[in-house]
Structure formats: C-alpha cells, structure tokens
Amino acid sequence: MLGSQVDPSRGRPHKSASRLLNEASGGVNRRSFLGILSGAVFLAAAPAALTACSGGAAPQAATSGSLAETVAKLVPAYKPLELVKPDIPSVKGSTPGFTSIPSSLVKSVPTPPGSGGTYTAMTPAWWAVPPALPENSYYKAVNEKLGATINFQVNDGNAYADKVQTVLASPKDVPDWMVIPGWNLPPRFGQAAAGVFQDLSEFIAGDKVNKYPNLANIPTAAWKMGCFEGGLYGLPYPGALISDAIFYRADLFEELGVKPPTSADEYRTLAKELTDESKNRWGSEDVWTGAQIMHGVVPKWKQVGGTLQNKVETEEYRAALEWTAKLFADGSVHPDAVAGNAQQSKQRFESGASLMASDGMGSWHEALARVLPSNPKFNMQPMDYFAPDGGKPILFRAQPAAIFSFIKKTEPAKVEEMLALANFMAAPFGTEENVLINNGVEGVHFTRDAQGIPKATAKGTEEVTSTYAFLVNAPIVNSMVQYPGLVQSQSEWEARQAPNVVEDAFFGMQIQEPAKFGSLSKPFDDLAKDIIRGRKSMKDLDAELATWKSKGGDELRDFYAGFLA
Incomplete structure (x- = not known):
C-alpha cells in the first residue's frame, strides 16, 4: 500500500462504473481489483454509488436541496490531517502525490483502541479467500494492535450480491459488521438499513467525530454516500476526484x-x-x-x-x-x-x-x-x-465512495468500540497503522525493496488481503514510486484538471430508484453503440426518447425533482 495509490501490489479503486461492473461480474484477481473502482461518467444503467473523492478543498456544490440539507446535518465535520506532507499537494480535491516512500512512520493511534470486544465482519473477496482465525497470523497481529477481535467471514465477490440479499433477509444472521459494495446494494436497501444497522450520526455527526480524528480526516462527500432514510449508516471507502x-x-x-x-x-x-x-x-x-x-x-x-x-x-x-x-x-x-x-x-x-x-x-x-x-x-x-x-x-466529479460497511444495531458501548477500531483502520498514508492494515507485519508479511516499497512475502500473499481496509479506508494518495515519473505525471495531471471539476445536481446523494424504473434506461446503451457505428441515426434517438417518456421517464423525472428544494 505504500507503493501505489494505496497498495503497490493490489492496486486501488480507479475504473469507470460500467467497466467495474463488467470486471467484477466476470471475476477479477486480488492484485487488480483495487485498481478498478471509479467512474467520472456513469452510463445510464450504472449504480448511483460507485466512487470518488479526495483530500483538499471540494468543488463548489452546484445546487442545494431538501435531501442535501438533511444529509449535511448527518455527516461528520471534516478535519483534515497532514501527518506526512505530500510532495505534490492536493489542488481542489485532487489526489496528493508522494514521490518517495516516507523513511519514518507516524503513530496516529497511541494505544490499542479496543476494549476486548469480539465482532464478526462479512467482506467480499475477488481472489483466493485467506485463512481464517486462528490460522491467520495477519489477523492475529492486527487484532492485537486493535485490542479487540474481528472474525472475518470472507465471501466470493462474484456471488456477493446474492449473499448480501440472503443475509439481509434474515436479520438474526446479519454479522456485527457488514461490507456492501455500492453496486451490490439491494433494492429498498434504505429501509433495510434503518431497520438493521446503526445510525452512526448519533455518534459522529458534526463535531462529535472529533473523538475519532482519522475518521474526521475522511472528506465530507464520501460520508454523504453512506446516508439512507435520514440516517448515516455507511462507513466509506473513498476514491479519487477524477477517474477516467x-x-x-x-x-x-x-x-x-x-x-x-x-x-x-x-x-x-x-x-x-x-x-x-x-x-x-x-x-x-x-x-x-x-x-x-x-x-x-x-x-x-x-x-x-x-x-x-x-x-x-x-x-x-x-x-x-x-x-x-x-x-x-x-x-x-x-x-x-x-x-x-x-x-x-x-x-x-x-x-x-x-x-x-x-x-x-x-x-x-x-x-x-x-x-x-x-x-x-x-x-x-x-x-x-x-x-x-x-x-x-x-x-x-465522480461519486465519492465505492464501498461501505455497516454496523449492526447494538448497545452504544459496542458501537463506540467499533468506531474506535474504525478510526485505527482509517489511519492515513505514512502511519504505522496504515502499513499494518494494508501490508501486515514487516519481516513476516512483507519486506521492503531499495525504494522502501513493501513487497509481500509468501505468507503475506496468502494471508493479507482487503478485509480491514474494506471496513473503512483513508483518503486516497498516489505513491506509486515503483513506476518512474508516474506519481508526478498523474498527480500534476489531476491537479490541472481539478479547477474544471463541478458537482452535478445530485452529487453526494444516495438515491435508489424504485424497482419499476430499473430497466427504463437500458435501451439507450445499445442504441448509442448503433448510432456511433452508423447502424442507426439521431432520429432513432428521438423515437427512443418518446418511448422512454411514455413508459416512465417523465415519472422518474418527477421522482428526482422531489429530492431538490
């Protein structure tokens, strides 16, 4: 993770939404998946909650509305940290760049944050499922530093949507902590969230988050996508400002x-x-x-x-x-x-x-x-x-979060403990905690090359994977120093584009359309391919638009208008 956007060997979320859907459904490996999660332009059929945000000042919102105003009251106050100064600073939310790996690490959480609790956590994997406790030395090492035990239930990512729906259908089977990618959120998920998961706004909205400085370091826009049914339910996995x-x-x-x-x-x-x-x-x-x-x-x-x-x-x-x-x-x-x-x-x-x-x-x-x-x-x-x-x-601007985790409703003391654990997991780049979460223990799970980049050992390859990192993640950085010139070129390119980035009317709003509109826009994908290749004309677009309106397009327009002031 020190040698890439966050992870040198496993990549980092960064592809378009439609491409992500295709690759995730077709099966991807452990080392490529985390390079595939974002989308600056969504195709009409793509889910509404797949990506991106970064540190630094946010672009000015294009609009405000009733839903936006409600969400603004639920999310944590943004308190950016700069424990390690980047070589290429963020510009209006662009990804900061590190042209070398820090020679020394900062400790952001001075003592183990847990109080001895034990929790189950369900996560996806698009790669070989790692050994579970007690055989997994990576889990043991992280749990020791956490001062609590997290037992992971790792499931096949390619069948994860079905697993999510099955688990949510039986509330007693819902684990203490549950990861759900944005593209696997089932229909009417907001209702399920309000009934099963903890509203975190009671604990971290506004300045309440000051108790958890690494969580406060996650930009506001990423938190917004975790809001459903008037509550804050999702801990986010942030992405980049621009993705294509x-x-x-x-x-x-x-x-x-x-x-x-x-x-x-x-x-x-x-x-x-x-x-x-x-x-x-x-x-x-x-x-x-x-x-x-x-x-x-x-x-x-x-x-x-x-x-x-x-x-x-x-x-x-x-x-x-x-x-x-x-x-x-x-x-x-x-x-x-x-x-x-x-x-x-x-x-x-x-x-x-x-x-x-x-x-x-x-x-x-x-x-x-x-x-x-x-x-x-x-x-x-x-x-x-x-x-x-x-x-x-x-x-x-791309949507600001790709993956979310949800805490099952429980007593306040347990929620507070899990948030303290999340604060450890969200430690930013350049910290001891970040290296541990993303790479394991040096000398056991990874070694370093001449540039200081972590390289997984055989044990690290077998045991270390995105489990803790899927529960919550730090703001994205670019530290892919193993590719000469890449950090500077990519971070400077994004910084040049950032001033031109704007937010659309529904940016940062988690809106799930009624199921009856689910296939309404699908014909336009194939029609676009045909028009581009000369098989159909713009007159066919006009005809399809008339059909779209009569079959629910105007009704869908009214549905979305209801979310704006």
Whole structure:
C-alpha cells in the first residue's frame, strides 16, 4: 500500500462504473481489483454509488436541496490531517502525490483502541479467500494492535450480491459488521438499513467525530454516500476526484512528431492522420466514455431552469454521439473496436495498434506493470481535457465512495468500540497503522525493496488481503514510486484538471430508484453503440426518447425533482 495509490501490489479503486461492473461480474484477481473502482461518467444503467473523492478543498456544490440539507446535518465535520506532507499537494480535491516512500512512520493511534470486544465482519473477496482465525497470523497481529477481535467471514465477490440479499433477509444472521459494495446494494436497501444497522450520526455527526480524528480526516462527500432514510449508516471507502482519461501513446507520438489534440476537431484530424492500415496502426479506440466527458455530459440529470433533463435528453449527449459517430465514419477507430471487441482494447493500445484510448486512471499503472519489463520506452499519458471547441471543459466529479460497511444495531458501548477500531483502520498514508492494515507485519508479511516499497512475502500473499481496509479506508494518495515519473505525471495531471471539476445536481446523494424504473434506461446503451457505428441515426434517438417518456421517464423525472428544494 505504500507503493501505489494505496497498495503497490493490489492496486486501488480507479475504473469507470460500467467497466467495474463488467470486471467484477466476470471475476477479477486480488492484485487488480483495487485498481478498478471509479467512474467520472456513469452510463445510464450504472449504480448511483460507485466512487470518488479526495483530500483538499471540494468543488463548489452546484445546487442545494431538501435531501442535501438533511444529509449535511448527518455527516461528520471534516478535519483534515497532514501527518506526512505530500510532495505534490492536493489542488481542489485532487489526489496528493508522494514521490518517495516516507523513511519514518507516524503513530496516529497511541494505544490499542479496543476494549476486548469480539465482532464478526462479512467482506467480499475477488481472489483466493485467506485463512481464517486462528490460522491467520495477519489477523492475529492486527487484532492485537486493535485490542479487540474481528472474525472475518470472507465471501466470493462474484456471488456477493446474492449473499448480501440472503443475509439481509434474515436479520438474526446479519454479522456485527457488514461490507456492501455500492453496486451490490439491494433494492429498498434504505429501509433495510434503518431497520438493521446503526445510525452512526448519533455518534459522529458534526463535531462529535472529533473523538475519532482519522475518521474526521475522511472528506465530507464520501460520508454523504453512506446516508439512507435520514440516517448515516455507511462507513466509506473513498476514491479519487477524477477517474477516467483519454490516454495517448506519448512515446509513439514523439517518434511520429505529433502532439496531443486540444479540441474535438483536432482529435478527429489527428486520429485520421495517425491511421495507417498497412502498418497495422489506427488513431483511436472507441472513446465513447471520453467523448461524453469532453462534451460535458452530465452523469444522470441536468438542471435546466426549474426542470430536469435526463442525460440522454441533453444537447451535450447528442453532440457526443454525433462526434463519436463521425470519428467512426472517418475510419480512424480500430476495426476490432468497431466490431465491439472491448476486451482487447488494452492489448491493442499497449502494442501500438491504436494510439489513443479512453480508460480509467487505474489502467495507467496496470499498463506500466505489464509493458515496461518488455518495452522500457513505453509511455502513456492522459490528455488534458478540453471542451469540444478547445475551451475550458466541464468535468463532473465522480461519486465519492465505492464501498461501505455497516454496523449492526447494538448497545452504544459496542458501537463506540467499533468506531474506535474504525478510526485505527482509517489511519492515513505514512502511519504505522496504515502499513499494518494494508501490508501486515514487516519481516513476516512483507519486506521492503531499495525504494522502501513493501513487497509481500509468501505468507503475506496468502494471508493479507482487503478485509480491514474494506471496513473503512483513508483518503486516497498516489505513491506509486515503483513506476518512474508516474506519481508526478498523474498527480500534476489531476491537479490541472481539478479547477474544471463541478458537482452535478445530485452529487453526494444516495438515491435508489424504485424497482419499476430499473430497466427504463437500458435501451439507450445499445442504441448509442448503433448510432456511433452508423447502424442507426439521431432520429432513432428521438423515437427512443418518446418511448422512454411514455413508459416512465417523465415519472422518474418527477421522482428526482422531489429530492431538490
């Protein structure tokens, strides 16, 4: 965890929501999962609670409303800590960067916080399930430092949604502490939360959180996503401010004597110029996600005067569709991408078969890990975002938390003990507690390389995994010093984009739609693919919009309007 965004070997949440859903459902391994959790632009069918936030000042909220005002009274007061000073500071919420691993660690929790309690905790795993107590020396070591015992019930992440629903259906089976990823929250979860889980606002709302300084260090926006039914129920796993980018092959751009584009028209022109079928080289992958960001497409709803427009009704969405369709018509998109083969897009980009691609920020360090050993010159970089005309872009901030944990209703003394344990687990980067939670015991579960980066031992690989870290996590940092230049490039890129980040009308609101609207927006995903590839036209979009409105779209609009003042 000291050598990456938080974890050098296991990654850190950083991909788009739709990509996360595909990968999580298809099965991912332990070392890649934590590189896949965020999304700056949500597809219409994506869950509402998948990502991101960071330390530093937050962008100005675009709106306030009745739900927002209620939530504001429930969440802890933000009291940022800087126990270890970053080399690249946060700018308006961007991820701070550490270009070297701290040579000494800070102790943020002076004494074991527990009072001898024993608790069960249910968590997912998208990797081999580690040994349980009493065989797991990592669990023993952490529990000793906690002064309490947490017995983990680790379950297959690919079947976790079913497990969650089964457990919630029988309240007596609910563990003391339960992790639920945002994409596994079942229908009407708010009602279940209010009936089964502890409202934490009674203990940590506002200045009450001062008792737990590491929890107070978690930004307010991440806490907001843990609010349901007028209470604060979820302890958050925060993510990043911006999670998707349009990357380009900087090494090959330099060889070819070209520079990255600075407008939508320049992108198309350059993509066409770079395309040379005889050399098995195409200018672009399918950059539909990046096109939506470039064109300022709202995550879900846009306020226009006193009314709401769904993203698929907006002019920005239409413009993004039209631009992407022209890019495809230019012949500049790799034919496998045109055919819909998204699974091999990374391989095409990394091999140089395509030179520009849209992806989650986590793909950056993952690609470096794959490619640098065989191609030391490999260099991918994210473009600075631009508006279609080359002006200042509008970037919508990603949702601020990806995973939540919930404490079962119990007596106040036990809740307070578990919050004290959570305060230990939320210790920030550069602390003894953070290293222990994320890596285990030095010399037993990990050793350090010449740069000070923790490297898992065989025992660490077997026993250490994201269990305690899933219960609650510290604000994200970038410390991936094992990849030369990455920390500086990535943190500075995000800092440059941060001033253009805004919050949409429903940012930080945990809204679960009624089940009857569950499939309402799904036709637009396939329709967008068809329009982009020239199989259908914008007239088909108009027809689908009319159907959407008549089948519940207008009713859904009224539902969302009810959450605004």
